Amino acid sequence: MSEILSQDEVDSLLDGLDSGEVEAAKDKGKPEKTDGIIAYDFTSQDKVVRARMPTFDVINERLSREVRATLSSLLQTNVDVSANPFDTLKFSEFVRSLPVPTSLHVFRMEPLRGHGLIVLESQLVYNLIDTFFGGEALGKARVEGREFTNIEEVMIKKAVVAVLKNIEASWAPIEPVKTTLIRSEMNPQFTAIVLPTDLVLVTRFEIELEQSAGNLVVCYPYSMIEPMRNKLSSGVQAEVEEIDTNWRKMIREVILESEIVLRIELGKTEITGERLIYMQKGDIIQLDNDACDPLICYVDGLVKLKGYAGVQRGFQAFQINEKIITDCEG
Structure with a gap:
C-alpha cells in the first residue's frame, strides 16, 4: 500500500540524489545502449x-x-x-x-x-x-x-x-x-x-x-x-x-483382373463365292495346314500361343505347346 511522504522526507530524498547517496531508478522501458552490438545466439534452432x-x-x-x-x-x-x-x-x-x-x-x-x-x-x-x-x-x-x-x-x-x-x-x-x-x-x-x-x-x-x-x-x-x-x-x-x-x-x-478373349484358329483357306453358294451339308473344306501342325491361339487378336486341340473331361480343350514372345516383350 502506498504512503504519502512528508515535505521533510521529500527534501531528504532530493538531497540524497544530489549527493549521490541515493541511486536513481533506471528507466526499464528503454533498452541499454550496446554501441550497435546485438547478441546473436548461434545455438538457436x-x-x-x-x-x-x-x-x-x-x-x-x-x-x-x-x-x-x-x-x-x-x-x-x-x-x-x-x-x-x-x-x-x-x-x-x-x-x-x-x-x-x-x-x-x-x-x-x-x-x-x-x-x-x-x-x-x-x-x-x-x-x-x-x-x-x-x-x-x-x-x-x-x-x-x-x-x-x-x-x-x-x-x-x-x-x-x-x-x-x-x-x-x-x-x-x-x-x-x-x-x-x-x-x-x-x-x-x-x-x-x-x-x-x-x-x-x-x-x-x-x-x-x-x-x-x-x-x-x-x-x-x-x-x-x-x-x-x-x-x-x-x-x-x-x-x-x-x-x-x-x-x-x-x-x-x-491387368491381372482384366478379361481377355482367346481364339483358336483351326486353319484357313480361300474359296469362290460360287462355291460358297452351292455348299451343302456334308461338304468338306480343306484347310491350309497339315493335321499334325500345331494350332495358333490369338489373345485379343495377337498371336501368343501354339498348341494342339483335344478333349478333357468331355470338353474341347487346347494344350499349349509353345508361347510366342515378340521383340518388344523379349
Whole structure:
C-alpha cells in the first residue's frame, strides 16, 4: 500500500540524489545502449533451420504421389494431392493454427529420434469416409462439437497406417525408415511431441476429391530432422526417374483382373463365292495346314500361343505347346 511522504522526507530524498547517496531508478522501458552490438545466439534452432532443403522438398513431392495412389485405390475414385512448400514455425504456433476438433496421430520414425505428427482435418475425414461408403462428399458435414464414431475411427486408422507406409516409401531413397503409430487424439493440447518453443517442419498436402477438398498435415520436429540436415540441404542430384511402386501395383492388379478373349484358329483357306453358294451339308473344306501342325491361339487378336486341340473331361480343350514372345516383350 502506498504512503504519502512528508515535505521533510521529500527534501531528504532530493538531497540524497544530489549527493549521490541515493541511486536513481533506471528507466526499464528503454533498452541499454550496446554501441550497435546485438547478441546473436548461434545455438538457436530459429537461426539455423531457415535455409532451403531441396531434398526435403523432393521427399514431400514423392509423398504426395504416394498418398494420391493410396487414396485413389482405397476410395476407388480419382484423388488429387498436391504438396505445399514446408513451413518452419514454433510448435505452439502450429498447435494454435489447428482447428478443433481434428484428427491427430503421433508416430515414431526409426531410426530418427522423437515423434512426428499426422493431422487430418475433420472436414477431410468426413469427406473421405463419405466417399468410401458411396456418398458424394459435398463437404457440408457439420464438424463442430461432434466426435468420431467407432466406424469412422476404424476408417481413420486404416488411412493413417497407409499414409505411414507412404512416408516410409517417400524417405526410402534418402534414408530407410520404419514408422509406427503411437496414439491418436482429437485435441491438439494432448499431442505435445516437443516443447512449445521448439521448431517444427510443417507440410500441408491439399487433397481434392470430386466435390470437396481438405488438408493432410505432416509435422516433423526439427530435432528429429537435424541429423539428416546435410542430406536434406544438399542440392538435388541427378535423379533417376523412379517408378511409382503404388501405381505399378495398381496397374498390375487391373491387368491381372482384366478379361481377355482367346481364339483358336483351326486353319484357313480361300474359296469362290460360287462355291460358297452351292455348299451343302456334308461338304468338306480343306484347310491350309497339315493335321499334325500345331494350332495358333490369338489373345485379343495377337498371336501368343501354339498348341494342339483335344478333349478333357468331355470338353474341347487346347494344350499349349509353345508361347510366342515378340521383340518388344523379349
